[in-house]
Amino acid sequence: MSLAVRSALVAVLLLAGSAAVAQAAVTPVPVGQPLARFDKLKPGVHRYLRYRQVGDTVTAVDVWTREVRFDDQDGQRRLHIVQHWDGAGAATSNRQLDSWFEVGTFRPLTHERRSQKDGVSKIEGFAFQSDKIVGLKALEGNAAKDFEVASPQPSFNFETDMEFLQALPLAAGYEASIVFTHPGGGPPAPYVFKVVGSERLSLPGGGKVDCWVVTADYNHPEIPVTRFWFAKDSQVMIKQVSPLPDGTGVMGKTLLY
Numbered sequence: 001m002s003l004a005v006r007s008a009l010v011a012v013l014l015l016a017g018s019a020a021v022a023q024a025a026v027t028p029v030p031v032g033q034p035l036a037r038f039d040k041l042k043p044g045v046h047r048y049l050r051y052r053q054v055g056d057t058v059t060a061v062d063v064w065t066r067e068v069r070f071d072d073q074d075g076q077r078r079l080h081i082v083q084h085w086d087g088a089g090a091a092t093s094n095r096q097l098d099s100w101f102e103v104g105t106f107r108p109l110t111h112e113r114r115s116q117k118d119g120v121s122k123i124e125g126f127a128f129q130s131d132k133i134v135g136l137k138a139l140e141g142n143a144a145k146d147f148e149v150a151s152p153q154p155s156f157n158f159e160t161d162m163e164f165l166q167a168l169p170l171a172a173g174y175e176a177s178i179v180f181t182h183p184g185g186g187p188p189a190p191y192v193f194k195v196v197g198s199e200r201l202s203l204p205g206g207g208k209v210d211c212w213v214v215t216a217d218y219n220h221p222e223i224p225v226t227r228f229w230f231a232k233d234s235q236v237m238i239k240q241v242s243p244l245p246d247g248t249g250v251m252g253k254t255l256l257y
Contacts, residue, residue, distance in 0.1 A: 026175045026192055029168065031154035034104045036169040040235045041068055041079065047256045050085075054249035062087045064253065068163060070103070079103050081160050099160055106164055108157040110136065111183045126183040130154050133181060133188075144184055155181040155188035165228065166235040170195055170212045191218055201229055201238055204256060211238055223247075 029035075045068075050061040062085045069080040079101040085094055095115040101108055108128040115122050124144040125136035133155070135147035156164055158180040168176055174195040181188035197213045211229040218226065226242040240253040 026177045028177045028190075029156075031107050031156060031179070032102075032105050035106055035164075035167040037235060038104050038106065038167045040166050041163060042234075043068055043070055046236065048253045049256050051252050051254070052244070052249060053252060054244075061251075063256070066162065073100060077103055078109070079106065081163055083159070097159055099157055101157075101160075106156065106160075106167060107154070108160075111157055111159065112136070112139065113159075113183070124184055128155065128157070133183060147184060149181070149185075149187050151181065151188050153179055153188070155179045158182045162228075162237045162240075165193060165214065166230065166237065168193075168235075170214070170230060170232075170235060172198070189219065191216055198232075199229060203238075204254070209238060 046066050048064040048066070050064055052059045052061055065084045065086075067082045069082065071078060071080040073080070081097075081099045081101070083095075083097040083099075085096075087094055095113065098112040098114075099108065100110050110125065110127050112123070112125040114124075122143055123139065123141045124147075125139035125142045126144060126147065127134050127136055129151070131154075132151050133147070133149050135145040136142055137145050139145065156178060159182065161180065164178070168174075172195060176193050177190050178193065179188050179190050193214055193216045195212050196215050199211050199213050200208050201211050202208055210232045212232055212235075214228040214230060215225040216228075217223070224243040226240065228237055229239040230237050236255070237253075238255050242251045243249075244251055
């Protein structure tokens with residue numbers, strides 16, 4: 001092999017390697033940055049069936065309603081996401097979430113959680129600040145009014161991850177590092193979400209939809225990953241499957257309508 005041919009081959013291999021590295025590079029998504037596909041978020045309601053599957057046994061858990069709104073708050077147009085769970089079975093429970101965000105960036109502002117189980121009601125409310133998440137002092141009956149956790153870097157709200165991921169530029173090879181926190185939980189942490197492929201799913205009402213398949217290990221690489229299926233056109237989440245903590249099966253969510 002001549003020197004010229006060897007040099008050309010090395011150059012091609014270097015370029016291919018650089019392209020692979022570039023494709024696999026993780027993209028940080030900082031709070032306050034306009035999201036590439038925020039316009040995918042449309043006002044409307046989606047309902048999901050949550051179920052637990054162990055072997056061939058599938059048990060319905062509840063119906064999860066998520067509504068995207070754009071409402072005025074303090075004279076400004078805001079993204080407003082409202083969620084509601086209706087439990088199934090004898091020991092029913094319900095939970096309601098009310099979350100507000102900056103339009104375009106998805107920067108979280110406030111988050112309220114109202115739950116009822118076995119006849120006991122609970123109210124929790126939180127405000128997202130640049131360096132911490134704190135309890136809403138003015139919210140009447142707030143069980144979390146004294147809550148405070150440091151946020152070394154601003155964080156997104158984990159309880160609206162489905163809509164947040166919908167606003168990202170999902171594409172083959174895309175990986176995003178996102179700082180999330182669960183309001184009322186521990187400190188924020190970065191999590192990596194990866195587009196690992198495509199799949200064509202059958203819809204409950206008939207028809208099929210082309211989806212991006214996204215995975216996350218939630219910083220626990222020792223357990224199976226959670227998988228999401230997002231429709232390629234609307235980027236609405238169609239399905240999610242997560243391993244149960246005890247390893248016996250999975251918890252799933254599937255879009256009803």
